[in-house]
Amino acid sequence: MGKLGVGGLAAQIAALALLARAGTSTPLLLAFLLSQGIAAAMIAMVLWRLLPRRFRVPFAWSYGYLFAFCFLVPMAGAIVCLGSLLIARLFPGRRPTAGIGLVGLPVFVTHLISRVTHGGGARLRAQLGNTRAPLPERMTALVAMQSMPARTSSPVLRDLLADSADDVRLLAYGMLDGAEKQLTQQIMAELPRLEEALDASERGEINKRLADLHWELIYQNLVQGDVYRYTADQVERYARAALEADPDQAGLWYMRGRLALNRHEPAQARAWLERAETLGFARERTLPLLAEAAYLERDYAAVRTILLSFDSPSPLPLVRPLLRYWQS
Incomplete structure (x- = not known):
């Protein structure tokens, strides 16, 4: 960089000497412009290397500005730039530190470890929605969705039923079908108990469980279309029967209110x-x-x-x- 600076300074002095002798001579003026361009290019490169790293990019703009300044303002341009760099080095600006403070380490709570689930829902959705992602990564994300609540994962799984990858479609269908079958099996287990109930109180409890189970199918977005309407009718039927036995069940009134809004x-x-x-x-x-x-x-x-x-x-x-x- 030293040789470049000395060369630029020599070219600058030569250019100024040509300018002093040029007068109205066109050849001398052209020689001055050529020498000034060479000097500006060399001095601008030296100045560019002296700039802080964050000001060096983009190269075309930062170097181009220095070159133009040195070319249009012979000698004085280089002096001004060097003076500015020297002042900035001697008197650096203070960066604001407001909002920065020391924060103590959080207390590690061991009993919350079981609640931690790895892989946020947004990231998993992005991986599953990216059809260009490798299939093993999408399958891993799909398996990880099993730890998410069914209400959150069901719409995503339903969208994947039209995926171009067979493995993704089959696994998504299996997860949806498994969640639905789990609730359906519980419903089928309660129906015989309802028929065998001995008194109104027992029938009321079973009707409440059946209403809750049918409601879970709706709440978890596991039913659509005609199946949804049938399930909603079953919720209404069993909730009404349970409230006849015990009208003070707030949850069932809330459930019926939500269904009425949907209707x-x-x-x-x-x-x-x-x-x-x-x-x-x-x-x-x-x-x-x-x-x-x-x-x-x-x-x-x-x-x-x-x-x-x-x-x-x-x-x-x-x-x-x-x-x-x-x-x-």
């Missing part, structure tokens, strides 16, 4: 959800559904009033945008 029956849904809340069902779970019922009835003032009364400190992620909109 676009807001008035009925509101009545059943309010009954569930009266019986002690969690208010932060009924309020969004009551707001939805009011919205379906086009009672927007009621929607705002209901959501303004929502005072849960940690609302569900799906509810937060609604609260921001209606409470603002």
Whole structure:
């Protein structure tokens, strides 16, 4: 770099000497421009190497700027650049440190190890949706989805039933079918017990279990179309029978309210959800559904009033945008 700097300085002095003697001589002016270009190229390279690393890229822009500056401002351009670099080196700017502090190490809680699941849902979905990814990686991601809740994994698995890879399709179908069969077997085991029940109390308990099991098929997104409608009818049937034996079961009223909303029956849904809340069902779970019922009835003032009364400190992620909109 030293030789390059000396050469650039010599070329710069020669260019200035030619400029002083040029006058109106065209050949001398052309010789000056050529010598000035060589000097600017060499000096700009020296200056570029002296720049901090983060200012050297992109090369074309940083070097081009230095070259143009040195070419258009003979000698003074190089002096200004060197002076700027020297000042920056002697008086470096202070970087703001606000927001940086020491954080203590978290306490290791051993009893939570069993709850840790490896592989986030978003990453697994991205791997499964990438048809260009290697098949073993997609299969590994698909197997890892078994640790996710069925309600979360079922829509992804259902989309994979149309995948181009046979292995992915078969495994996705097997996982969906296995989850559905597990609940169906429990339902089939409860039906004979319902017929053999001796009293109304026992029949009420079995009806409640059957309503819960059919509801799980819906909640876990395992049924669609006609099967969904049949399952919803079964939930309604068994829930009604269980409530006849014990009308104070808040969960069943809540379940019926959600199904009524799915059938676009807001008035009925509101009545059943309010009954569930009266019986002690969690208010932060009924309020969004009551707001939805009011919205379906086009009672927007009621929607705002209901959501303004929502005072849960940690609302569900799906509810937060609604609260921001209606409470603002």
